[in-house]
Amino acid sequence: MTTQPTPTEAETVRRIVADMKGRPGPLLEVLHAIQASLGHVPESIVPLVAEGLNLSRAEVHGVITFYHYFRREAPGRHIVSVCQAESCQAMGAEALTEHAKRRLGVDLHQTTADGQFSLEPIYCLGNCACSPAVMIDGRLAGRVSPERFDTLIAEAKGAGGDSRKLRRQ
Amino acid sequence: MTTITVYVPRDASALSLGAGEVADAISKEASARGVPIRMVRNGSRGMFWLEPLVEVVTPAGRTAYGPVNVDDVPGLFAAGFLNGGKHPLSLGITAEIPWLKSQQRLTFARVGITDPVSVSDYVHHDGYQGLRRALSMTPEAIVQAVLDSGLRGRGGAAFPTGIKWKTVLEQKTPQKYITCNADEGDSGTFSDRMLMEGDPLALIEGMTIAGIAVGATQGYIYLRAEYPHAYRALNNAIAAAYQARYLGPDVMGSGKRFDLEVRLGAGAYVCGEETSMLESLEGKRGEVRVRPPLPAIKGLFGQPTIVNNVMTLSSVPIILHRGAGFYKNYGMGKSRGTLPLQLAGNLKHGGLVERAFGVTLQEVLYDYGGGSASGRPRSSYLTATGRKYAAERLEFTGEAIATSSWVALRAPMARLMAGTT
Numbered sequence: 001m002t003t004q005p006t007p008t009e010a011e012t013v014r015r016i017v018a019d020m021k022g023r024p025g026p027l028l029e030v031l032h033a034i035q036a037s038l039g040h041v042p043e044s045i046v047p048l049v050a051e052g053l054n055l056s057r058a059e060v061h062g063v064i065t066f067y068h069y070f071r072r073e074a075p076g077r078h079i080v081s082v083c084q085a086e087s088c089q090a091m092g093a094e095a096l097t098e099h100a101k102r103r104l105g106v107d108l109h110q111t112t113a114d115g116q117f118s119l120e121p122i123y124c125l126g127n128c129a130c131s132p133a134v135m136i137d138g139r140l141a142g143r144v145s146p147e148r149f150d151t152l153i154a155e156a157k158g159a160g161g162d163s164r165k166l167r168r169q
Numbered sequence: 170m171t172t173i174t175v176y177v178p179r180d181a182s183a184l185s186l187g188a189g190e191v192a193d194a195i196s197k198e199a200s201a202r203g204v205p206i207r208m209v210r211n212g213s214r215g216m217f218w219l220e221p222l223v224e225v226v227t228p229a230g231r232t233a234y235g236p237v238n239v240d241d242v243p244g245l246f247a248a249g250f251l252n253g254g255k256h257p258l259s260l261g262i263t264a265e266i267p268w269l270k271s272q273q274r275l276t277f278a279r280v281g282i283t284d285p286v287s288v289s290d291y292v293h294h295d296g297y298q299g300l301r302r303a304l305s306m307t308p309e310a311i312v313q314a315v316l317d318s319g320l321r322g323r324g325g326a327a328f329p330t331g332i333k334w335k336t337v338l339e340q341k342t343p344q345k346y347i348t349c350n351a352d353e354g355d356s357g358t359f360s361d362r363m364l365m366e367g368d369p370l371a372l373i374e375g376m377t378i379a380g381i382a383v384g385a386t387q388g389y390i391y392l393r394a395e396y397p398h399a400y401r402a403l404n405n406a407i408a409a410a411y412q413a414r415y416l417g418p419d420v421m422g423s424g425k426r427f428d429l430e431v432r433l434g435a436g437a438y439v440c441g442e443e444t445s446m447l448e449s450l451e452g453k454r455g456e457v458r459v460r461p462p463l464p465a466i467k468g469l470f471g472q473p474t475i476v477n478n479v480m481t482l483s484s485v486p487i488i489l490h491r492g493a494g495f496y497k498n499y500g501m502g503k504s505r506g507t508l509p510l511q512l513a514g515n516l517k518h519g520g521l522v523e524r525a526f527g528v529t530l531q532e533v534l535y536d537y538g539g540g541s542a543s544g545r546p547r548s549s550y551l552t553a554t555g556r557k558y559a560a561e562r563l564e565f566t567g568e569a570i571a572t573s574s575w576v577a578l579r580a581p582m583a584r585l586m587a588g589t590t
Contacts, residue, residue, distance in 0.1 A: 130186060
């Protein structure tokens with residue numbers, strides 16, 4: 001059962017589709033633009049995208065669900081991604097992840113109750129010579145100790161930015 | 170008073186260690202002292218244990234300081250670092266640092282040296298010489314040069330690049346594509362990222378040459394979404410190349426067209442496989458296609474398509490500029506040219522080393538890597554392809570390597586890996 005998009009969401013999606021529909025193979029680009037504007041890709045916009053790009057709803061749904069990057073639910077204000085790949089593992093990513101869970105009081109793939117932080121695993125940020133690596137709202141940090149992690153979280157809170165607006169800056 | 174040029178990297182790894190804050194602190198301190206400086210945000214030299222690495226242009230050459238923290242900035246000014254003054258963080262003339270000096274940088278020749286998004290800086294450092302040469306050659310001669318150089322695909326399969334290009338050249342269709350697989354997803358690999366951030370115009374030039382060679386007018390760089398800094402650097406460099414007419418309807422006044430665009434992936438590891446990458450570029454689920462047909466015959470949107478990775482395409486400009494023979498003179502056996510090596514994980518000196526094929530494991534992991542960061546004499550090493558080497562073997566081997574990514578593991582994890590592979 002899908003809900004209706006809000007009028008603002010519908011307007012945003014229609015504008016993005018109109019802007020991009022002439023490009024070759026536009027669906028991924030359209031979904032990226034939607035996530036950059038809305039912070040996620042809600043199920044409710046599938047019919048609008050399908051109709052606008054002349055695709056079936058199943059095709060659009062199939063693409064959204066294939067790619068981990070597209071969020072189906074609205075994330076927290078700040079997105080905290082902790083790298084779980086081998087190089088970071090070799091430098092203590094597991095312990096750092098446990099620290100992050102305790103510090104934020106959530107498990108991976110969860111958002112804090114106050115809606116401030118979403119904690120996520122990520123598989124390689126290309127910062128392997130400065131492991132372990134963390135990305136917060138598109139800002140990369142290397143050689144992250146538990147103390148530095150706490151500082152980064154405090155800075156993110158203080159900066160008051162919004163990850164949903166930063167993803168494609 | 171002459172304006173002094175200061176370099177502070179914009180490479181994502183350098184930024185992850187505070188290079189952005191250091192650049193701000195230097196600018197602020199300089200203006201407080203009324204000293205005019207020109208700040209260039211370069212790529213990284215690839216010595217990540219020394220990042221943020223700050224360089225100052227002096228009469229003796231570029232002089233390096235690092236690793237620099239924000240707190241070090243007032244002291245650097247007090248020591249007269251703008252004139253190459255001595256300071257505990259002094260590293261001397263950058264080009265003379267043995268770790269860098271012993272390398273053979275062809276693909277990474279400009280990374281860390283130039284302003285990545287400045288076309289004029291690029292041209293000043295031999296940029297666009299390869300394309301200039303290519304535009305004076307027949308398509309067949311360009312493809313022959315790539316064949317003769319011995320260049321092989323750097324994505325892992327090591328297929329001769331020239332043969333792929335030749336197949337696409339022979340297809341008689343009006344629309345062909347050049348695609349770059351920049352879905353660098355294996356842990357321990359970051360050379361693509363460093364190049365795209367530090368010298369994106371080399372990749373852009375390589376793709377343009379490929380387009381001119383096989384008659385393709387459209388290129389796509391398929392970049393992983395986890396690389397926002399590379400995304401910005403590529404888009405800025407592409408815009409600068411259009412502005413200077415190295416891209417667009419009339420490449421370098423030749424009357425030939427080449428357009429280029431970056432497309433973002435969306436976190437699907439499988440899209441590093443070339444046919445699933447093509448599906449993804451078409452906006453579909455990244456399912457692997459059945460071969461044949463080869464992408465060179467029926468690729469993107471069913472048209473003949475070159476699929477090469479970042480290192481492969483970025484090696485093309487120097488081959489066209491200096492000639493196939495120049496490139497082929499590096500290397501050994503069937504592996505010609507140079508190999509950008511990535512050292513990561515539990516090593517003292519992690520970073521980027523480019524050397525001719527033939528370099529040994531011992532040299533890479535001990536002479537460059539400096540041994541394990543945790544100080545234990547024996548650790549194990551994991552390559553991006555998942556092959557694991559035990560330290561015991563390495564100590565006795567002069568084996569030449571062809572694997573570009575080395576992650577040093579800690580002992581308990583090494584056992585875990587051994588148990589699971």
